[in-house]
Amino acid sequence: MKAIDLFAGAGGFSTGAHAAGCEIVWAANHWQDAVQTHAANHPGALHVCQDLHQANWDEVPAHDLLLASPCCQGHSKARGKSHGNPQHDSSRSTAWAVVSAAEHHRPAVAIIENVPEFLQWSLYPAWRMAMEALGYALTPHVVDAANHGVPQNRERMFIVATRSRNPLTLRLPQREHVPAEAIIDFAAGRWSQIERPGRASNTLARIANGRAVHGERFLTAYYGNERGGRSLQRPIGTITTHDRWAIVDGDRMRMLSAQECRRAMGFPEGYILPPQHRLAVHMLGNAVCPPVVTDLINEIRHVA
Template sequence: MKAIDLFAGAGGFSTGAQMAGIEVVWAANHWPVAVDTHAANHPGAIHVCQDLHQADWSRVPAHDILLASPCCQGHSKARGKAANNPQHDASRSTAWAVVSALEYHRPAFGVVENVREFMDWNLFPAWRLAIQALGYQIAPHMIDAADHGVPQHRERLFLVLSRSERPLMLRLPEHKHVPAADIIDFSAGSWSPVQKPGRAAATLARIEQGRRVHGGRFLTAYYGNEAGGRSLARPIGTITTRDRYAVIDGDRMRMLRADECRAAMGFPAEYQLPPQHRTAVHLLGNAVCPPVARDIINAIRVAA
């Protein structure tokens, strides 16, 4: 089987497809850094850097499965879903590229990843009808990456599209949860004292609360709804596009390294990332967890 990857980003969907034995023949993204990163790790695919609203689908190779992660920022609670925001309205509209690609090529399957709120989009009913008009059934799956051996709790919506009589509800395997402790190297990184001058009072309060619950070693979130600490014995919380988690080790602390974020997303250790920490974290925070993509594609092949 062959696949194409729309909005390929760091390449999580493509990496998962390769884990499942699928050849990725074409990948596209509008951001040159993402395209360069994908190309470095998937040199056998054709790469295109462009706005997919303007894609010429006749130049895309034939394929059996379409993989797509349209922009989620306009749907996510964390990034402002409000209407009449031109930037977010534009990001939501990227989902229509999936329709145009399916219309031209009519592959047997498609998998579309996004946040849960994608189905609350005002135009989702119209988008769904367009997909169905092309002969596809739509089967929504809410999946936590931690259930697929990824050391991270990350819930995402995966819409499985199939040219079948009924929606293809998958029987997915569940893997043992992997603790955050497995991805953190306490001998590496740039540590600083917890009581460093200028440390925010709110940060110190979160750390103190974490110590009371978890002892000397734990994680703490710099933003979000995690008020105190997080045990290293459970998967980490959702990796985002900017530094979120700090590691606390007694009287010292540091932010997660990019290679630790890579491991938390389920990418192979040899997967190449941009050398700039901020850019690498941004790419990873937008990515699909490869083991989740692997399990979905394997389940599609069994169900088909």
Template sequence: MKAIDLFAGAGGFSTGAKMAGIDVVWAANHWPAAVAIHAQNHPDAAHACQDLHQANWQDVPAHDLLMASPCCQGHSKARGKANGNPQHDASRSTAWAVVSAAEYHRPAFAVVENVPEFTRWALYPAWCAAMDALGYALTPMIVDAADHGAPQHRERLFIVAARAKHPIMLDLPKRLHVPARTIIDFDAGKWQPIEKPGRAAATLRRVHAGRRAHGDRFVMPYYGGGSGLTGRCLSRPLGTITTRDRWGVVDGDRTRMLTAQECRAAMGFPEDYILPAAHRDAVHMLGNAVCPPAARDVITSMLAAA
């Protein structure tokens, strides 16, 4: 089976498809740095660097599976219109590229990934109606990457579209949770003393609360809610990996942020997966990526149910 990957980014969807035995033949993204990384890791695929609103679908090879992770920022609670996201409306419209590609190629299947808030988009019913008009029955589901072997909790919407009269029913496996301690290397990274001049009082409060709850070793976020007040024990999966440094590791009287390699492991990418040399770019791409183990299980279950 052959697949294409729209909005491919760092290549999480492509990697998950490869894990499921799928041959990814074409991938596209608008960011040259992401296309370069995808090409290094998936050299057998053809690549395009372009705005997919302007894509000429006749230039795209034939395929059986269309994978797409349209821009999520306009839907996300973290960067929606209320938060002044200047790309709010433009980012939402990227979902129509999926309809455009499906209309031209009519692959047997499509799998779309986005944040759960995608279903609250005012045009989501119209988007579903467009896919229905093309003959696709949709199966939406919320998938937590932790249930599929990735050591982080990351809830995402997956929509499986099949050219069929009725939606297919997927029997997704539920795997054992992988604890955060399995991906943290206490001999790596740039450690700093917790007690140092200029350390924010809020950070110190989180450290002290985390020590009371979890002992000398734990992780904690540097912004946002959730585990912000008490940290998170290492026997649990991490919270969601985001597009900027979020999770700090505390070890006794020292602390540091997760390395890019640890973020890669938290996302479920292989150890040898090539990342950008710049830490900031690597974290940004990983935070935007599809979790490969979740994509693998969705695609594998889709094929089994078809």
């Protein structure tokens, strides 16, 4: 099965599809750093760096599977219009590139990933009707990556679009949860003393709350809803585009490394990331978890 990857980013969609036996023949993103990262890990694909609104679909190889992760920031609760995101309108419009590509090539299957709020987009009914007009039957599936062996609770929506009379309803496997402690190397990283001059009072308060619940080893979030800490015996919370999670170990602490974030996303060991920590974390926070994609494609094959 030949696949293309729109908004390919760091390559999570492609990596999961490759693990399911697909050949990635073309990938595109508007961000040059992401294109370079994708190309380093998927050298057999053709790569394009451009705004996909301007894509010439004649230049895209024939394929059976279209993978797409349109920009999610305009739909996300954390980054949408009500939170002052000036990019919300232009970012939401990226979803129409999926329709354009599907109209030109009519692949048998398309899988579109986004946050669940995509389904509440005011133009989603029009977008859905456009895909249906091309002959696709659509089924949204809201998936938590932790249920697919990824050591992270990460809830995302995957629309499975097939050129079939009826939509496919997938019965995805439910795998054993992997705890956060499985991705952490306590012997590595740059640790610092918790009780040091200049440590923010809010940070100290979060750590105190975490100790009261979880003991001496746990995770603490610098933003979000985990104000009392998070047990290492459960999957980590969502990896985001900025450093979010710190590890507390007795009287020391540190942020997750890029390699630990890579493990938390379900990428294979050795997957090439940018050497700059901030850039690597940003790409990972935007990525799709590969094991989820592998399970989706395998189940599509099973029921199609």
